[in-house]
Amino acid sequence: VSTSTHPNDFALETPALLLDVDALHANLIRMSTHLRQLGATLRPHVKTAKSVDVVRRALEGQPGGITVSTLKEAEYFFENGIRDMLYAVGIAPGSKLTHVVDLIRRGAELTLILDNAVAADFVAKVAKAAGIRIPILLELDVDGHRAGIGVGSPDLIAVARAVHEADSLELRGVMTHAGASYECRSAQALRAAAAQERLRSVAAAEQLRAAGLPCPVVSIGSTPTALFAESFAGISEVRAGVYMFQDLVMAGLGVCRIEEIAISVLVCVIGHQAERGWLITDGGWMALSRDRGTATQPLDQGYGVVRSAAGAAASDDLIVVSANQEHGIIAHRSGARFDVERYPVGTLLRILPNHACATAAQHDHYNVVRAGSCRPVETWPRISGW
Amino acid sequence: VSTSTHPNDFALETPALLLDVDALHANLIRMSTHLRQLGATLRPHVKTAKSVDVVRRALEGQPGGITVSTLKEAEYFFENGIRDMLYAVGIAPGSKLTHVVDLIRRGAELTLILDNAVAADFVAKVAKAAGIRIPILLELDVDGHRAGIGVGSPDLIAVARAVHEADSLELRGVMTHAGASYECRSAQALRAAAAQERLRSVAAAEQLRAAGLPCPVVSIGSTPTALFAESFAGISEVRAGVYMFQDLVMAGLGVCRIEEIAISVLVCVIGHQAERGWLITDGGWMALSRDRGTATQPLDQGYGVVRSAAGAAASDDLIVVSANQEHGIIAHRSGARFDVERYPVGTLLRILPNHACATAAQHDHYNVVRAGSCRPVETWPRISGW
Numbered sequence: 005v006s007t008s009t010h011p012n013d014f015a016l017e018t019p020a021l022l023l024d025v026d027a028l029h030a031n032l033i034r035m036s037t038h039l040r041q042l043g044a045t046l047r048p049h050v051k052t053a054k055s056v057d058v059v060r061r062a063l064e065g066q067p068g069g070i071t072v073s074t075l076k077e078a079e080y081f082f083e084n085g086i087r088d089m090l091y092a093v094g095i096a097p098g099s100k101l102t103h104v105v106d107l108i109r110r111g112a113e114l115t116l117i118l119d120n121a122v123a124a125d126f127v128a129k130v131a132k133a134a135g136i137r138i139p140i141l142l143e144l145d146v147d148g149h150r151a152g153i154g155v156g157s158p159d160l161i162a163v164a165r166a167v168h169e170a171d172s173l174e175l176r177g178v179m180t181h182a183g184a185s186y187e188c189r190s191a192q193a194l195r196a197a198a199a200q201e202r203l204r205s206v207a208a209a210e211q212l213r214a215a216g217l218p219c220p221v222v223s224i225g226s227t228p229t230a231l232f233a234e235s236f237a238g239i240s241e242v243r244a245g246v247y248m249f250q251d252l253v254m255a256g257l258g259v260c261r262i263e264e265i266a267i268s269v270l271v272c273v274i275g276h277q278a279e280r281g282w283l284i285t286d287g288g289w290m291a292l293s294r295d296r297g298t299a300t301q302p303l304d305q306g307y308g309v310v311r312s313a314a315g316a317a318a319s320d321d322l323i324v325v326s327a328n329q330e331h332g333i334i335a336h337r338s339g340a341r342f343d344v345e346r347y348p349v350g351t352l353l354r355i356l357p358n359h360a361c362a363t364a365a366q367h368d369h370y371n372v373v374r375a376g377s378c379r380p381v382e383t384w385p386r387i388s389g390w
Numbered sequence: 391v392s393t394s395t396h397p398n399d400f401a402l403e404t405p406a407l408l409l410d411v412d413a414l415h416a417n418l419i420r421m422s423t424h425l426r427q428l429g430a431t432l433r434p435h436v437k438t439a440k441s442v443d444v445v446r447r448a449l450e451g452q453p454g455g456i457t458v459s460t461l462k463e464a465e466y467f468f469e470n471g472i473r474d475m476l477y478a479v480g481i482a483p484g485s486k487l488t489h490v491v492d493l494i495r496r497g498a499e500l501t502l503i504l505d506n507a508v509a510a511d512f513v514a515k516v517a518k519a520a521g522i523r524i525p526i527l528l529e530l531d532v533d534g535h536r537a538g539i540g541v542g543s544p545d546l547i548a549v550a551r552a553v554h555e556a557d558s559l560e561l562r563g564v565m566t567h568a569g570a571s572y573e574c575r576s577a578q579a580l581r582a583a584a585a586q587e588r589l590r591s592v593a594a595a596e597q598l599r600a601a602g603l604p605c606p607v608v609s610i611g612s613t614p615t616a617l618f619a620e621s622f623a624g625i626s627e628v629r630a631g632v633y634m635f636q637d638l639v640m641a642g643l644g645v646c647r648i649e650e651i652a653i654s655v656l657v658c659v660i661g662h663q664a665e666r667g668w669l670i671t672d673g674g675w676m677a678l679s680r681d682r683g684t685a686t687q688p689l690d691q692g693y694g695v696v697r698s699a700a701g702a703a704a705s706d707d708l709i710v711v712s713a714n715q716e717h718g719i720i721a722h723r724s725g726a727r728f729d730v731e732r733y734p735v736g737t738l739l740r741i742l743p744n745h746a747c748a749t750a751a752q753h754d755h756y757n758v759v760r761a762g763s764c765r766p767v768e769t770w771p772r773i774s775g776w
Contacts, residue, residue, distance in 0.1 A: 123735055
């Protein structure tokens with residue numbers, strides 16, 4: 005790969021986050037085509053990209069609503085002209101709720117989620133005091149993954165009724181995230197996870213309707229289940245975020261091919277430890293993130309898979325085996341020695357990340373490149389924080 | 391801990407990074423006292439704090455030089471009046487080196503490190519073309535941890551001579567970082583790592599001097615070895631950064647007590663999964679980082695140890711057992727059920743981090759609090775990126 009070393013006048017300082025816009029577009033088209041074929045609409049989750057430039061492209065052909073994971077995202081996308089937002093983390097009382105009220109008063113169509121009567125009560129009181137009506141989805145737990153009202157729990161109708169009976173709240177429906185799909189180990193398991201996510205959500209919606217409660221919205225999604233679903237019958241919208249970039253965890257799940265991963269970190273070889281078979285680079289965990297999502301998958305990819313600067317597979321099977329804050333250690337996957345001199349000091353390499361959300365979050369902008377190049381054609385800012 | 395729940399008018403939106411300024415001051419005094427007693431001076435590493443407010447305090451009573459891990463840090467601290475900086479990551483050719491030249495021309499006293507003749511050659515050429523002289527330390531590998539010229543390698547004199555003979559470079563000496571100290575499991579092992587770091591660095595300096603080469607600077611350091619060193623004879627400066635905040639990894643090493651950890655993440659309980667013995671919070675890995683540094687220590691602390699909002703030990707032995715992007719799952723360390731209703735929705739809790747550098751990096755400011763309080767008295771910005 006030494007031919008991909010760039011001359012000294014190359015403009016990027018390493019480490020730098022690259023976004024292959026051609027791979028991005030292909031990923032967006034794959035998801036939107038799949039959903040269109042199954043008659044579903046998409047509410048993209050912006051937590052991965054946190055960039056209006058990316059999300060505007062993801063919204064092409066969709067109704068226009070998004071999913072946010074923080075109120076900082078809600079602020080940023082609202083300032084960029086997006087009004088319809090689902091805040092997909094259970095709301096806390098206090099200043100976050102005050103912030104929600106402020107956003108709604110300024111014109112945001114912000115929907116909240118909750119899974120307990122305590123939250124229904126304090127949101128209702130704050131909304132009432134503010135003289136507004138807040139749309140609510142009930143969060144469902146379809147796979148024991150984290151939050152949400154369990155399938156078959158009597159809490160579902162009780163909380164739904166509390167929401168419905170509060171004048172300052174509007175019961176819109178149910179939502180869930182099949183996070184356990186990340187632990188699937190086969191296409192069959194992914195299809196089953198997708199079916200379970202859909203069927204349990206539809207069943208909860210039916211329970212509400214049977215109790216005389218409104219449930220116009222049935223919102224589900226995760227990148228694996230969205231792409232492996234064979235039906236969206238009964239579902240009003242699908243949420244997903246990672247699909248825009250994909251990553252090694254998704255590749256390990258069989259959700260994408262490695263070649264479809266759109267983001268990577270450009271690093272530079274700064275030294276060798278030849279006897280140990282190591283390349284030392286300036287891309288450490290600060291640039292790659294500490295995420296080791298593939299560690300529990302059949303193929304552990306270390307801190308990332310090494311590609312040439314232009315994105316081609318390296319001739320040696322190299323991964324980042326270890327990372328300090330600003331140093332990466334690249335070695336052969338098997339531990340076998342290789343000729344480190346094939347990667348002289350100054351060689352630029354691209355690292356494909358375990359987890360797109362975590363790696364992108366370590367950077368404040370995307371260096372947008374075309375397929376097969378690492379020369380940026382544009383810079384897209386991204387946000388972080390709360 | 392429900393008495394530590396704050397009223398709804400509490401100003402912070404969770405998750406929020408807290409910095410206990412009283413704990414910070416105690417940590418700074420501990421290190422400076424220890425070094426003064428052993429006759430050493432400190433060149434604080436700013437990679438953990440990345441804040442001029444923190445580093446100004448760390449420099450009290452010290453010569454004034456700092457260590458940086460990125461050129462972004464160099465820019466920021468230079469703009470804030472600090473000129474003497476050691477960039478402690480091996481330099482890459484290209485735009486980073488151009489950036490170094492620019493900083494030096496603007497008045498920064500920036501020292502570079504390198505461990506190979508290729509780097510000596512390209513730095514010399516660029517410095518010569520720019521008409522400047524760049525100070526250089528040779529990086530030593532004292533423990534097989536990552537970069538650096540190995541102890542006893544003939545490369546040491548060869549690279550030193552290449553640097554010394556280049557008119558545009560100034561050979562200043564040697565430096566190392568005993569990163570393997572993080573794997574020590576006893577005070578005795580830490581003392582031995584500190585002695586090894588010092589003795590091997592002093593030996594390398596002696597080798598240079600015996601060859602007629604200058605070596606005024608012998609720079610060593612890591613928080614564990616700095617605090618466990620029993621002598622700094624022959625050492626001109628000590629570098630450390632994590633000591634300012636400390637963290638669970640340092641506590642696990644026996645380098646600090648848990649009560650000395652100065653940073654934490656304030657989170658809010660947003661729900662329960664009572665049958666599983668879980669509290670769901672709004673502090674996920676985005677706020678805590680993906681760092682699991684204690685996973686390989688005798689006591690695995692999960693994604694962090696739970697304290698009351700005011701910093702007191704919780705009456706249950708709770709840790710963050712799992713984290714999604716914006717959700718944390720808190721459970722009893724043993725997996726035992728506990729009365730989740732003792733932590734109602736809205737309860738604020740403090741999470742002590744595995745690794746201060748990684749957790750602080752997820753935030754763009756410190757909410758500065760006094761001991762025993764989570765009401766910020768000041769806000770200190772911090773930087774990130776490259």
